[in-house]
Amino acid sequence: MAAAIADWLWGWDPTPGIVSVAAEPDGRAIVWRRSAGELIREDVRFRPWMLVADAADLGPAVSVHELAGPGALRFFVRADHLDVLTAAVLRAESRRRGYAVRHLRDLPADTALALPPEEQYLVTTGRVYFRGLSYDELHRLQFDLETTGLDADRDRIFVIAVRDPHGRTTILEADGAGDSDAGEAALIARFVDHVRASDPDVIENHNLHGFDLPFLERRAQQLRVPLALGRAGPPGLRARPARRGVAPRTGDATRKVRYTIVGRELIDSMDAVRRHDFAAHDLPSYGLKAVARHYGLAEAEREEIPGAQVYDVWRRDRARVVRYASSDVAEAAALARLLGGGTFALAQMVPRRYERLAETGAATGMVDPLLVRAYIRSGAALPGHEPSDGTPHSGAALHLFAAGVAHRIVKADVASLYPSLMRSYRIGPARDRLDVLLALVDQLVEQRLAAKALGKAAPPGSGERFGYEAVSAAMKLVVNSAYGYLAAGSLTRFADVHAANEVTRRGREVLALLCRELAARGTTLLEADTDGVYVAVPQAWTEADERRVVAEVAALLPDKVQLEYDGRYAAMLSHEPKNYALQRYGGGLVMRGVAFRSSRAEPFGETFLRDAITRLFAGDVAGVRDVYLATITAFRQRAIATREVTARARLTKPPAEYYAARESRHELSYEAVIASGRTEWTVGERVHVYRAVRGRPALLAEDDDPRDYDIEHYVRLLRDTFATRLVRALAPDDYAAVFADPDQLSLFARPLDAARPILTRLASEPGVELEVRVDHDVGGESR
DNA sequence: TTGTCGCGGGG
């Protein structure tokens, strides 16, 4: 059985170093492998297959193998050509149903399961990508287009930056002014030659599928330049349907496509960024430059050129654009490596192409293929999808126990709560009779611990360490999606809402238990969400006391459910569920939730909040008023820079469209552009807008600072939008006094020296509501 | 005013 489980997880064919697979419906496949740096091409044959519910009347060209056990998809059928097989199945189904079925997708889900040819090949051979290969052995090339605009029908490519697999960067430039067909065609042709000469296994860029590939494809098509980028087959990019693709030029615009190139894997670092942020939620934006900066990948003095100006700059100062484009490909390479290791490791388990795993969701894209391969490997029939019995899916627990300000905060949370509960209580899909999902989760959790240990033992910064960390990341991704798979409704074959609900029910139970036990040990509960809780501990406690109490509570939880001490903070402002500010013991402020951080919020608001909350945490309520008054005074003296009051906006409507509707509807951003004296703008342009005196919409130009903002508008915004984030932190009278109009100070005069932030307790433990105001400086010191 | 849809990115 152990051997079977290893096969389920890793496949079984030992062939090392596969870097790309191309398979055709006629049963031909090409496998490219790397061995000691050399590229090896193998032309092989495979027999196309699918699973069907009924194998009667398929004719002599189709062989039939019946799988064991219950399950709708019981027949493993094969033919020499996928088209022959598909036609036989459609013919038989048409006869049975009494109407013409033209396409497999018109059949009910449980009638047939047909995978793309590459996946058929990988599933039946037990092969996977990259066995025994390290990430840095892959030959990766990055390229980046510089274009005169974003519309491939009108705009042109004038520069292509290429970073080859050895890290050398080449800047290809169009001749002359970059405005001729011949020059652009020659540029594309040189790019194609360059790629062929470099012969990369992987081609990468940020937004590769959203911009560079479709743009390149369109330009090459218009200029009739053959895009012979592949390692085999005719020139041209192949389109495949993809949810996150772009609308194709011809045909049905609702069917989106992505492009593929035979023998090379196309990797878009934007997919990795999205996937990463889905879990981490720490990125300010998904743009290349912002992400590179965030991860410290950007060079200190990187050349910056706003997108819309690159072409103009190039015509005046080519060297600047060369530096700019070189940085872009370097950052794309670094980003792809930083975030791509997990997917690389995943491709050593899941029988799909690397490029498909890079963009797919975990549940349907990774767990499902693993389950399908496991059942086929075990000769077992696959169950069909089960329609919902109407049971609603119940979610996680979220409790706000107290709002306001507290001190000496401890965060405790359960590591991988849902998979742990699945393992602990053996909760798996009812129809997974081989228990593959639980076996995979068990294996992954254990092997991940081993990989983490090996990674820690390897030298920091080494390729070895990178590899182990990548394996660990991939395993974590799959483990965490096991629950998502259960809860995925009708999307996944083994989805089981009852099992999913049992997992969340146990999760709520565990959260309630740990809240009660923490409270019983003298802490004040603040907020609990899904798998973690914030508490305030008594003043006298040391960090050792905190850790001891968390360990005591951890010991009460079920086997495999591990409560961890996640961190400690000097203070917390609890505003609303999932909206709070924390102060580290070192002094740094952490703001969470939309109430405290929004990309669109005017910068002065966040500055105000940071200053005010810092005073609040120091117990200095009078200081909060000082900050408020100082901000108002600064506005009235126009001492605040104009940029601080601007909001960022994107112009999404073409001028003609806006002018047409302008009679009935004014929009600040466009009015600001028009008021600035311009009548034209380009779609996608980013602007900084604000309200100038008498409410006039205004545009702020780069490096400009006219200080003509509408003072009272921004004073109101300060009071109504930003100050209200502190409403839970002060007693109503104090709040009114702190944010009273400075002009009426005498009427409301109230000494603030004695005022203190408050904490209002809303519930003593899960389900037990109360409302008690704690007026003193709370750290849960006495109970 | 309220509800639904689509975007986030790329030059």
Added chain:
DNA sequence: GTGTACGCGACAA
């Protein structure tokens, strides 16, 4: 081939 957030702005009803 099948995707999942969350918050926001644009647009329609």
